[in-house]
Amino acid sequence: MPIIHTIADCRSFVANEHNEGHTIGLVPTMGALHEGHLSLMRRARAECDAVVASVFVNPTQFGPSEDFARYPRDLERDAQLAAGTGVDAVFAPSAAEMYPAGFATFVEQSAPVAERLEGQCRPGHFRGVLTVCLKLFNIVGPDRAYFGRKDYQQALVITRMVRDLDLPLEIIRCDTVREPDGLALSSRNQYLDEATRRQALSISRGLGRARGAAAAGERRAAALAEIIRAELLAAGPCSIDYVDIADPDTLAPVETLDGPAVALVAVRIGGTRLIDNCLLEP
């Protein structure tokens, strides 16, 4: 399986596929691949004639005090894992080619879906995510692009961009993959030691309890959020960025559950920022 390093080579790879009438699936990643990414690649493999996985740690989506420099990078390992799922090519461009001197064009989104939660905690984050996704879409020209629901808001924001800008592709959102004990897979789990990893289980446990409470009739969003918050705080010292109950499509805040809602959490445990979410169905 080839590792493609330049935009020109990627364009000729996909041009060949297009010329043969093949559909193309794209799985954009920042590398440090785990079973979550691989499940996206397997789904793309099943649904598309050709599959490209991109591996690019995108500098424009990290804030100045975030973990861009120490974000885990191991292209050889990533390429092996991707090849194991049947991906046809890994596209791993350089930052210098993706953002040449004088780069000045960005995609911005102003809706609550982009401005709340991650948008508020990480200014400029979605601007970077949307811009790099648009660039990858333009380079690869996929019929479908695959994103995980673990980054729930990211998948919504990208879906909204595709609709607003009339991009000729479909965004496929796939379920979060979890460890057997409930921890949502994340490349940032590598930062956790034994104690903070145990503490991080409070996230999925809290979400699960809120889900149970909603199913059992609790309609008050504040009460559901409090269940999650209490679980996080009981597990040890942490810094909660948000615990939010929101509309699953617009991410507008919800006060009373009249239908499905999504519970979203961002919390720092031992210096590692983790996010997770789950659907609440009354």
Added chain:
Amino acid sequence: MPIIHTIADCRSFVANEHNEGHTIGLVPTMGALHEGHLSLMRRARAECDAVVASVFVNPTQFGPSEDFARYPRDLERDAQLAAGTGVDAVFAPSAAEMYPAGFATFVEQSAPVAERLEGQCRPGHFRGVLTVCLKLFNIVGPDRAYFGRKDYQQALVITRMVRDLDLPLEIIRCDTVREPDGLALSSRNQYLDEATRRQALSISRGLGRARGAAAAGERRAAALAEIIRAELLAAGPCSIDYVDIADPDTLAPVETLDGPAVALVAVRIGGTRLIDNCLLEP
């Protein structure tokens, strides 16, 4: 020649062309077609297998106090003129479909090329221009898109977007078409009466005198700008938005002509805002 009113119909029109291996040329316009637009369509006709001209008065590129409401609209006449150049289809979408409720995604550009001159005089203008052009590119999927040099900065900003966002198309910039007496063709010339039209000739006259002075050895940008400014003011009451001598690629201000530069003018004459430009070659 069909007039296509919906995005879905436009997509199927161009899908047929793509399936037959045809190259597609796009000429984006706001209608009120004149010989300038028609020259772009003829060039596209000569260079592409299929040509789509879009006619869409784009609300997002007008400021609140600008002429969106009174901008001239006559789709039947525009379609006849376009058909006369051999265009294969006119795409005239509705604002409701281009900007549905909840539309929230825009392209922003931060370089001097977008922030100076029109960017400064018309805040949000290029945001609207870039966003609608990106949407049209995504709907039509052209191999080439044609823009006139009369809107010099607009063509540069769009070229920059295409490069930064890796759009798979080429921007073709075409020379300004002028009346025999020098007035640059513009849909807004319709707003001029006999007296203001005569006064507006000071723009091309001033640009021509600056061009002559540069060719004759004048290297000081301030002196060249003053030649244009004096010509505008001598012709009657007007309000000058800018007279600028700039780098032809970056639009950074130039003090001394070491190579080609562009002279750009925006001036209000009798309530009508007109722009024009010319290359200065020392």
